[in-house]
Amino acid sequence: MANKKFNSWIKNICMGWGFIMAGSLLSSCNDLMHDDLPPCDMGVDLQFKYDYNVQRADMFKDHVGGLSVFVYDEQGNFIARHDAYNDATSQPLKDPNYAMRINLEPGKYRFATFAFQKKYEDALAQPGAKFQIALPQQGDNITALHARLDREQGKVNNQSQPLDTLWQGLSNELVEVKDLQVTRHTIGLVRDTKQLTISLHQTDEPANINADDFSYQITNANGDISYDNSLLPDEELTYTPYYTWTSEFKDTEGNVKERTAHAALMFSRLIWHPKEKDKNAILTITNKTTGEEVVRINLADYLAQGRGAFEARHYSEQEFLDREYDYKLDFFLQGNQWKYVQLRISILDWFTRIQPVDL
Structure with a gap:
């Protein structure tokens, strides 16, 4: 009989503590009058x-x-x-x-x-x-x-x-x-921000080129990015290089044998438009002296060809453009005409040669 009373007494104490603990938990979560109580994990x-x-x-x-x-x-x-x-x-x-x-x-x-x-x-x-x-x-x-x-x-x-x-x-x-x-x-x-390094080489006169001889620009209506990463309607923007330079290659006697003109640009997200030509991002390079347009390409279309470096992944053009962010284009000029370009993906030391095509 004594054991039953003792067990009943212990049970009542435990139940009482249970109600107290539950009350404390609810108060700490919901009672805004008690700022000293610990916050809920919620x-x-x-x-x-x-x-x-x-x-x-x-x-x-x-x-x-x-x-x-x-x-x-x-x-x-x-x-x-x-x-x-x-x-x-x-x-x-x-x-x-x-x-x-x-x-x-x-x-x-x-x-x-x-x-x-x-x-x-x-x-x-x-x-x-x-x-x-x-x-x-x-x-x-x-x-x-x-x-x-x-x-x-x-x-x-x-x-x-x-x-x-x-x-x-x-x-x-x-x-x-x-x-x-x-x-x-x-x-x-x-x-969504991309880097492009352009290099220009002269095939006929390798030493006769300078970065300051050219202007470089990318045009595209791509400067307004929505919450879901889609591009909102925008005006056409013009991107120009943030840095240009000329590198030189000399022989053992210090004579310049070859020069390469370089330009570094950054720009916003590119969308691949295979049919809507008026929406394409366009890269142009112009000879400042003659005013002649040396290069004009559909930039997204050319850069998207870099997905060939990852054939096993089966990237679509758009997925590749969104995954990659650092591109290199080497244009090889003959006079004022470019004959071909090499697109390079630096992490694999991969490149592909692309011939000029109409936009």
């Missing part, structure tokens, strides 16, 4: 990857230095912005296990991301053209979110600086946050 842990490249390696921690994440509810209405970035005192994005904790009430959400090499506001403070995010206001629809490249009357004024690298990312589906637990979700990033 919301989402966002992780990020950048493996959409030809290397097929996650280079997020090595390349990305700043993130701006925009949170939208199930109806696509803006709720909040969250940022993370590396600086001189802390470099959280270099941690391979980095996750952005966002506290959210139970519900379904979408997360749109723009990323840079540094904190967004620091990127804006640098010289040269920048991608400006149209920062949303409370309740704005996700379709209003976009990043627009600076321009002056259609010209991208880089001020001799490369563009700060831009990545875009979007949760592929609605992410559900449940009560009293943390949801984990990974967002993949796509790099």
